[in-house]
Amino acid sequence: MKNRGQMMKDIAGSRALVLAATVAAVCACVSCPALAGTKLYSPLVEEGALEIEQRGFVTSDSKSSLDDEQFYSASIGYGLTDYWFAEIGGEWVRDPGTGKTxxxxxxxxxxxxxxxxxxxxxxxxxxxxxxxxxxxxxxxxEFGPLIEKRIGNTVTRANLLFEREIGAGRDSGLGVEYGAGIHYEFSDEFYAGLEAFGSLGPVHDFKSSKDQEHRAGPVLGGAFELEGVPGEIKAEIGYLRGLTGATADDTVKWMLEYELEF
Known part of the structure; x- marks a missing residue:
């Protein structure tokens, strides 16, 4: 009979095989992101966790082509198993200079x-x-690897995401975005850190560095409970400074989440 260590390796191998096949299928049927994301994902999944999340960002810049870009997302997700978290939601965008969301x-x-x-x-x-x-x-x-490393109270994460548009009006090529960050957890209720995000352009023809989007800056976050209310509320706010001429000078991002375990 297999020992626990061998069983865990077999399970991990089976998951990896299924996921590799899934990625291959996605690639086979699958542009460049319209804007660089500002969410840093953890690869860890908690079975039975229900999450209701609202997040977004708004930009500020002296150039009208970069000023007042806004993004909003509202979603609900659930940990279906100990390795699969599924989420459904909607996204709203305000393009710079339009005044309309x-x-x-x-x-x-x-x-x-x-x-x-x-x-x-x-x-x-x-x-x-x-x-x-x-x-x-x-x-x-959109698909890509999520990596996390914990050393003591310090958590480092890196995401490399690929995006391809399909259907009418699509861009050509496979676009690349990245996210990376390091957080220090002062307690279970509070953390601070630095994050960076960017968009490189299509894989077959990366944009020149001055035309790429790159932004980085500090974030603060934490979790708290309300008396008489089950679960906990998580919140995060961050400021990202544009690092290239193609990126808005200032981006303020936020996240508000309600989490309940079943």
Whole structure:
């Protein structure tokens, strides 16, 4: 009879095989992101966790082409198993200079934990997301690896995400975004850190460095409970400074989440 260590390796191997096949299928049927994301994903999944989340960002810049870009997302997700977290929600965008906020997409997001038991050098997972575009907007696939390393109270994360638009009005090529950050947890209720995000352009023809989007800055976050209310509320706010001429000078981002375990 197999020991526990061998069983864990077999399970991890089976997950990796299934996920590799999924990624291959996505790539086979699958542009460059319209804007660089500002969410840093963890590969870890908690079974039975219900999450209701609202997040977004707004930019400020002296150039009208970069000023007052806004993004809003509202979603609900659930840990279906100890390695699969599924989320559904909507996204709204205000393009710079328009003064109008439009519905951009309905999203179905899946976060898959491949290695998360602490037996390897890093915890590793995969994000697979499908976005159904709003009126006049193309559909999108987004996928890529999620990496996390914990040393004491310090947590380091890195995401490398690929995006391809499909349907009418799509861009050509496979776009690349990244996110990276390091957080120090002062307690279970409070953390602070630095994060960076960027968009490199299409894989087959990366933009010149001055035309790429890169932004970085500090974040503060924490969790708290309300008396008589089950679960906990998590909140985060961050300021990101643009590092290139193609990036807005100032970006303020936030996240508010209610989490309940079943």
């Amino acid at each position: 439009r519905f951009d997409a309905t999203k179905w997001e899946n976060r898959l934990e491949i290695i998360g038991d602490g037996s390897h050098f890093v915890d590793f997972g995969l994000l697979i997301e499908y976005l159904k575009g709003g009126s006049g907007q193309p559909d999108k696939f």
